[in-house]
Amino acid sequence: MIGELVKKYLRMDRLPHMWCPGCGHGIALGALLRAFDKVGIDKDKTVIFSGIGCASRAVGYLDFSTVHTTHGRALAFATGFRLLRDDVKVIVIMGDGDALAIGGNHFIHACRRNIDITAIVWNNQIYGMTGGQSSPTTPQSRLSTTTPYGNFARAFDFCNLAIGAGATYVARATTYHASLMTELYASAIKHHGFSFVETFTQCPVNYGRRNKFPDPASMLKYMKDISVPFKVAEKMGSDELQGKIVIGELIKEKSDVELNEVVRERIMKFRGGAQ
């Protein structure tokens, strides 16, 4: 099955991909392909943007119109494109550093604008490509090359940030939850408005090794152990949820104010109906 999807949606001549052995991005990409199949995505009417980093390398493998932009700015590029082309599905793939550190500002504004873009973040809690520096989602006390004595700052909760900034579809999975990833990606793609799926993934080489995970499988098991489904988490106190990852659909709102709709309406007003 995956072989067919790979042939259908990936650029075969660019495989095998450059991600390290055991990297979670490959698992997430597989889940994304299944989601594409599930929603029947049109490769000609879809543009995929990404930033800079390991996650952002995904576009090099996807057989779509792809735009590999500058670090942290993918959502801004995608916004300009989407405002003019609401006939095209726009998906943005980013890593945690890309989307939340340098790209943090663009992230919250994209949420606020509720523009119909699907933002997928592969959060491995580290800057993998550049060798393992800490990111805004690296948990406190974890080791990285720039926090050699343990990370002293707290980590962002990506989904809380998105919810706070007004995103109308916010969901989370981990690469352990392979089927859930596919389900959430598919829902996010179908959502009308800004949709955001955070995927915790593993970076065995630059995060795992330094933080005492002996192998990639152990990182998947760890993510499974600390995951709590949304409906269960709702009944838990904040103390109990310390150190846990809440998975599933966290927000799913029917959005009545999608940006393009407002923009089009305004233009129509001036043009008397004809565009």
Place this chain on the structure above:
Amino acid sequence: MSQSSHLEPVVNKAFCKGCGICIEFCPANILEFDEHRKCRVTEPDKCIKCFQCEMRCPDFAIELVEKGEEK
């Protein structure tokens, strides 16, 4: 799952990077490392067609295919 009894796990050694995830997660314990640290299916007939390996492989290197089909 009688519909899938015609399927067997096959490894694409060119894609396999030897990460060990499928081996660790196989409930039937029929996967192991070969001499080159690539995945090898030890007893394909004991495969329970759970699809865990295929879903968890980061490299699209293991797949359940029709028995006898070449990968």
Place this chain on the structure above:
Amino acid sequence: MSAKLIQGNEAVVYGAIKAGLKFFAGYPITPSTEIAEMCARELPKVGGVFIQMEDEISSVAACIGASLAGFRSMSATSGPGFSLMQENIGYAIMAEVPLVIVNVQRMGPSTGIATAPSQSDYMQVRWGTHGDHPMVSFAPFSVEECFTEVIRSIYWSERISSLVVLLLDEVVAHMREGIDIDSIKNVIEIPDRGPFPNERENYRPYKVDKDKGAKLPPLGMGYRFNVTGLVHDELGFPVEDPEKTKDLIKRLHNKIDAVESEIISYDERYTDDADVIIISYGSVARSSLRAVRELRKNNFKVGFFRPITVWPFPSKRVRELSKRIKKIVVAEMSMGQMVLEVERSVGDDCQINLIQGISGELISPDIIYKTASEVISR
């Protein structure tokens, strides 16, 4: 419309819309904000889109996205914003995405004086973004030229598939002159981006002749390729091949060198018998022109040279003039940036006198008159 008092910034918008502008993304910054505000009012009327982005970085990003969607797009800013834009300016140049950025120069460095004119971004326009890259930039000196030069900017950005900077300063941006937009003649037609082949499979947008720009079809129309800031191959995928790398960098430059003589534009007056020539651009050239006319009335043989294309600098013509005219006065509102281009262009036997304007005020005709009359008497 009949003649109206129109501001330089307004004329930029009128011209851009005439040239088919359909997208503007920007961030408020004095003294360019009027451009954004007018685009916000006018673009929806022509079926275009305006968006105020969260900063200048995302403004350029959004413009590049819009250009990739197949539409003419533009942003406008001033010094501090222009500094922020540099990374994505480099991206547009590397990926060969047509784009126009208006920089309305103000006093710097840093926050400087928001409302005071300057011409101290001249070198930044050329070299602000990192790496080996070419640059094309035009500098109007009147409201009418704001209209015609923004059109020329859009024309060239499409022709060479690259980024063009329209370089104003606060005086040009805010001056008002009576013009009748509709009666402006000789407005360039902007070429369409196509035609693109029907065969969409395997279309290679970066496969072009060594001295041509890439032709990117609008994304989301069935042409599946990659756009990136990394050194890339014909399909836009990253490569690390030394020959391909060299070829790409050369082509990015060659495509502009090949049409340089068409891009170059300047305004030359009173040079046939001149003993001294005054070189300036933008609002300073208004002062120079006034000074030259006064000097001529008093029988000083002074010539006037105004680059309209400021990058590439009109070296060839300046060099020719310097063979005969050995005394040069350069007037610019900076510590001296364009003067470096003049020095580079002329022979060793030329005497170059620089009038610096670093007080946040337009260099007056009096100062230019005084300097030129002293130089000519030496």
